[in-house]
Amino acid sequence: MNLNRRTMLKGIVFAGAPLILPSSVWAQGTKANGKIRVGCVGMGTQMRGVMKGFRSNDGVEVVAVCDVDTTRRTAAFEGLKQAYKDGGPEVKAYADYRELLADKSIDAVIVATPDHWHAIITVEALKAGKDVYCEKPLTHNVKEAIAVMEAVKKYNRVLQTGSMQRSANQEFRVACELVRNNVLGKLKTIEINIGVPAIPYNLKEEAMEPGLDWDRWCGPAPKVPYNPELSPRGVHKGFPSWRNYSEFATGMIGDWGAHHIDIAHWGMDMDNSGPIEILPSTNPNNTDGVSMKYANGVVLTHVNKGNGLTFTGENGSVFAARGRFHLTMDGKDVLRFLDGKVDKTLSCEGACAMATKTFLKDAKVKLEVSKNHVRNFLDCVKDRQRKPITSELVGGHTAIACHLMSQAYYNKQRMCWDPAAFAFTNGTGDPAWLGRVYREAYTLPTI
Numbered sequence: 001m002n003l004n005r006r007t008m009l010k011g012i013v014f015a016g017a018p019l020i021l022p023s024s025v026w027a028q029g030t031k032a033n034g035k036i037r038v039g040c041v042g043m044g045t046q047m048r049g050v051m052k053g054f055r056s057n058d059g060v061e062v063v064a065v066c067d068v069d070t071t072r073r074t075a076a077f078e079g080l081k082q083a084y085k086d087g088g089p090e091v092k093a094y095a096d097y098r099e100l101l102a103d104k105s106i107d108a109v110i111v112a113t114p115d116h117w118h119a120i121i122t123v124e125a126l127k128a129g130k131d132v133y134c135e136k137p138l139t140h141n142v143k144e145a146i147a148v149m150e151a152v153k154k155y156n157r158v159l160q161t162g163s164m165q166r167s168a169n170q171e172f173r174v175a176c177e178l179v180r181n182n183v184l185g186k187l188k189t190i191e192i193n194i195g196v197p198a199i200p201y202n203l204k205e206e207a208m209e210p211g212l213d214w215d216r217w218c219g220p221a222p223k224v225p226y227n228p229e230l231s232p233r234g235v236h237k238g239f240p241s242w243r244n245y246s247e248f249a250t251g252m253i254g255d256w257g258a259h260h261i262d263i264a265h266w267g268m269d270m271d272n273s274g275p276i277e278i279l280p281s282t283n284p285n286n287t288d289g290v291s292m293k294y295a296n297g298v299v300l301t302h303v304n305k306g307n308g309l310t311f312t313g314e315n316g317s318v319f320a321a322r323g324r325f326h327l328t329m330d331g332k333d334v335l336r337f338l339d340g341k342v343d344k345t346l347s348c349e350g351a352c353a354m355a356t357k358t359f360l361k362d363a364k365v366k367l368e369v370s371k372n373h374v375r376n377f378l379d380c381v382k383d384r385q386r387k388p389i390t391s392e393l394v395g396g397h398t399a400i401a402c403h404l405m406s407q408a409y410y411n412k413q414r415m416c417w418d419p420a421a422f423a424f425t426n427g428t429g430d431p432a433w434l435g436r437v438y439r440e441a442y443t444l445p446t447i
């Protein structure tokens with residue numbers, strides 16, 4: 001197609017957010033300077049970016065950091081003090097998140113620990129009256145997702161999950177709008193490319209890192225031999241490999257599934273639902289091929305062919321990944337930006353704008369537009385009239401879908417599932433797969 005990018009971007013107006021879920025939650029108290037005081041738990045790679053995102057928003061003071069690793073805790077503490085050196089709040093550093101939660105002046109908590117800690121810290125924060133921005137996947141297992149959803153409701157708090165593809169990345173929203181408005185015809189399948197499932201921990205013991213509280217790092221998980229691939233020595237830059245091990249996380253099924261299954265649910269209007277049947281891979285040794293059937297008849301299949309997701313309907317398909325977008329109709333390219341070296345006539349933004357202009361002009365379904373995931377959370381914390389774009393319900397149901405997919409890899413069995421009752425049906429599955437065994441000092445709090 002010979003399309004001019006500038007022409008396409010001109011005159012495109014994105015629809016405003018629909019009003020959703022007026023709720024009865026109200027702020028816990030207004031501070032003298034009106035700013036939202038934020039505490040941070042887990043000062044690793046992701047927190048550095050998220051904390052910066054919070055600090056770059058108006059009306060926020062980051063007042064506390066917490067990490068079980070002394071080097072990272074101290075570095076974050078010193079960094080914040082430096083950032084506020086010309087005026088700002090007093091900053092505190094904690095090794096134990098419970099001390100941070102006991103500070104009544106803190107309004108909201110960011111949780112960016114490894115996944116095995118998410119639910120415990122989040123539920124305790126909610127019980128302490130804090131709003132929570134918790135990284136994705138929201139929890140380590142199904143029971144924890146149910147607990148977080150219940151706790152948000154019971155304690156009337158605001159929660160955002162870190163599945164931020166609904167904010168800023170318009171390619172995902174446009175893909176979902178094409179699906180929701182039947183542009184592809186009746187939706188048949190969804191393919192998600194997310195990477196491989198978790199495996200049991202298998203690393204060799206290495207000398208303990210000084211200043212790291214290894215017992216607390218492991219927390220609810222078994223206390224495995226220390227290896228720096230789990231908790232790197234010093235202030236690291238990359239994303240540590242704890243995410244590959246089932247004791248701490250869910251492999252790429254939760255790591256990337258929390259992004260792409262989230263979008264699959266958005267596209268299907270299934271935010272408060274989930275699959276009804278989960279089928280293992282045809283070859284039990286495969287690390288892809290698990291499929292999940294939804295009540296609308298759509299089959300979502302895990303394939304490992306890069307990264308992204310493809311919705312396919314009777315008339316066409318749309319692929320979306322970060323910065324990539326591809327719409328086909330009747331097997332022919334309609335709008336395509338997959339590789340900047342090849343697809344030179346159109347940018348990703350241009351393709352999305354063109355899709356909107358061409359196919360969604362009179363769309364009946366317009367999805368919420370959020371340009372900044374952190375701002376979306378902060379606005380909800382302030383006004384308490386609506387839920388964040390990836391609230392506990394969105395993040396909780398997505399996490400559950402990821403966990404069910406993981407169980408199909410772990411146990412290699414067909415499962416039938418009731419997404420409303422959060423229970424296996426038809427004599428399939430095992431309720432033990434829905435939770436975990438906790439070490440005594442680190443159990444999930446009662447709600």
Ligand SMILES: NC(=O)c1ccc[n+]([C@@H]2O[C@H](COP(=O)([O-])OP(=O)(O)OC[C@H]3O[C@@H](n4cnc5c(N)ncnc54)[C@H](O)[C@@H]3O)[C@@H](O)[C@H]2O)c1
Nearest residue numbers: 042043044045046067068069112113114135136162217239
């Ligand atoms: N939204 C995204 O796109 C995105 C991207 C990367 C990571 N993440 C998520 O962010 C989270 C952190 O990932 P990461 O790669 O930055 O991990 P990381 O290992 O770099 O950081 C985790 C930090 O938590 C600390 N920690 C562990 N247990 C703790 C406890 N009980 N109390 C306080 N601190 C504790 C660790 O010492 C470490 O410093 C994960 O949930 C991950 O899935 C999200």
